[in-house]
Amino acid sequence: MTTTKxxxxxxxxxxxDAFLAACPSRQLLDRISNKWVVLILCALGGDAGxxxxxxxxxxxxxxxxxxxxxxxxxxxxxxxxxxxxxxxxLTQTLRALERDGLLTRTVTPTVPVTVTYALxxxxxxxxxxxxxxxxxxxxxxxxxxxxxxxxxxxxx
Amino acid sequence: MTTTKxxxxxxxxxxxDAFLAACPSRQLLDRISNKWVVLILCALGGDAGxxxxxxxxxxxxxxxxxxxxxxxxxxxxxxxxxxxxxxxxLTQTLRALERDGLLTRTVTPTVPVTVTYALxxxxxxxxxxxxxxxxxxxxxxxxxxxxxxxxxxxxx
DNA sequence: CAGCATCCCTTCTGATACTG
DNA sequence: CAGTATCAGAAGGGATGCTG
Numbered sequence: 001m002t003t004t005k006x007x008x009x010x011x012x013x014x015x016x017d018a019f020l021a022a023c024p025s026r027q028l029l030d031r032i033s034n035k036w037v038v039l040i041l042c043a044l045g046g047d048a049g050x051x052x053x054x055x056x057x058x059x060x061x062x063x064x065x066x067x068x069x070x071x072x073x074x075x076x077x078x079x080x081x082x083x084x085x086x087x088x089x090l091t092q093t094l095r096a097l098e099r100d101g102l103l104t105r106t107v108t109p110t111v112p113v114t115v116t117y118a119l120x121x122x123x124x125x126x127x128x129x130x131x132x133x134x135x136x137x138x139x140x141x142x143x144x145x146x147x148x149x150x151x152x153x154x155x156x
Numbered sequence: 157m158t159t160t161k162x163x164x165x166x167x168x169x170x171x172x173d174a175f176l177a178a179c180p181s182r183q184l185l186d187r188i189s190n191k192w193v194v195l196i197l198c199a200l201g202g203d204a205g206x207x208x209x210x211x212x213x214x215x216x217x218x219x220x221x222x223x224x225x226x227x228x229x230x231x232x233x234x235x236x237x238x239x240x241x242x243x244x245x246l247t248q249t250l251r252a253l254e255r256d257g258l259l260t261r262t263v264t265p266t267v268p269v270t271v272t273y274a275l276x277x278x279x280x281x282x283x284x285x286x287x288x289x290x291x292x293x294x295x296x297x298x299x300x301x302x303x304x305x306x307x308x309x310x311x312x
Numbered sequence: 313c314a315g316c317a318t319c320c321c322t323t324c325t326g327a328t329a330c331t332g
Numbered sequence: 333c334a335g336t337a338t339c340a341g342a343a344g345g346g347a348t349g350c351t352g
Contacts, residue, residue: 016294019195019204021240026191028300029293033194035186039175048175075314084177086346091315101303112313113352122299129288136282137185138172143278144184147257231334242326247335268333269332 031100036085036093038130043081044073044103044119045127047134072106072118102126187256192241192249194286199237200229200259200275201283203290228262228274258282 016025031037042048073081079090094117097103102123108114119127172181187193198204229237235246250273253259258279264270275283 016297018290018293019199019237019239024301025290025293025297026240028297029194029290030191032293033189033191033289035182035189038185038189043175079314081175083175084182087315088347089345092345099304099307100300101307102300107314110313113315115314122296122303125296126292129285129292132285133189133289134174134181134185136285137174137181137188140278140281141172141181141184144256144258145180147278148255151255151257235334240326243335244327244337245325248324263334266333269335271334 028100031096032126032130034093036082036089037097038133039082039085040078040090040093040097041102041119041123041127041130042134043078044071044117045124045131046071047131048081072116075115075117078117097123184256187252188282188286190249192238192245193253194289195238195241196234196246196249196253197258197275197279197283197286198290199234200227200273201280201287202227203287204237228272231271231273234273253279 017023018025018029020026075090075094078094079085079087082090094103094105098105098117101120103117103119106116106118108116173179174181174185176182231246231250234250235241235243238246250259250261254261254273256278257276259273259275262272262274264272
């Protein structure tokens with residue numbers, strides 16, 4: 001396996017600041033702050049299956065290899081898992097993520113061509129966050145719904 | 157018909173699944189997966205200042221009270237910090253977050269009216285993720301840029 | 313199967329002008 | 333100061349038809 005160790009030598013300074021409009025990290029934040037990006041990362045990260053995110057896995061310091069069920073998925077698999085995604089958006093988002101180095105696209109010249117997508121190390125590092133993001137949404141859904149309900153009642 | 161219904165009486169109830177198009181958590185994920193939402197949460201969470209997110213704070217288990225510099229901010233403060241945001245988007249996003257119970261809006265009837273925004277507990281819980289999201293974007297910016305560059309070169 | 317191309321509608325987003 | 337209201341362009345997103 002490719003054991004790519006992040007070669008950080010000077011993590012001290014803040015080269016990028018997403019608060020600044022012109023900063024490239026602002027654009028990157030815009031790209032990863034996307035419904036489909038989050039779900040695709042979750043899919044390739046192995047958060048699929050029953051759909052729910054296990055509580056125990058979220059502490060991050062579990063058994064490595066178990067939490068990272070990062071498997072390659074075919075295009076149609078992803079499309080099936082991400083209910084409601086259009087072919088256009090899926091392809092578009094996958095290509096963007098490929099360009100940014102978050103996932104790899106592998107074409108196997110079988111009879112009907114087979115295309116698989118898999119997370120890179122970079123993608124896996126982001127997947128830890130997207131998984132939690134999805135988990136947060138599912139966990140706090142009730143609280144949000146309750147607050148919305150009581151907000152829409154301005155009756156004195 | 158609707159046959160696949162995961163009604164398994166699991167101990168940890170998986171009521172919501174963002175992979176499903178009709179699930180409310182999908183909409184919630186869509187809302188929080190937003191550039192401005194992330195930045196507003198970061199702003200109110202106290203990630204401002206020099207702009208950089210400290211490395212040491214990210215483990216999450218630091219000294220509480222220090223990492224949560226969640227302070228109330230005025231409208232103009234937020235607008236100034238989030239460079240490039242239009243007042244329309246800012247107001248719109250703030251109201252949405254208020255409805256969802258992620259932040260509070262306080263109007264003080266001073267001479268020129270003063271409006272302050274502050275995170276709720278719910279908002280703070282999400283802020284932990286948005287902070288890491290922003291941090292990820294700023295930290296991995298170089299890797300992404302490098303990969304983009306080599307992607308746009310077919311390298312025969 | 314895994315796309316790409318096209319049409320078309322909706323939403324987002326920024327800019328401008330105007331109040332309490 | 334902290335909005336609201338409106339306009340117009342840009343981007344998001346879906347539906348359909350067509351390839352290798």
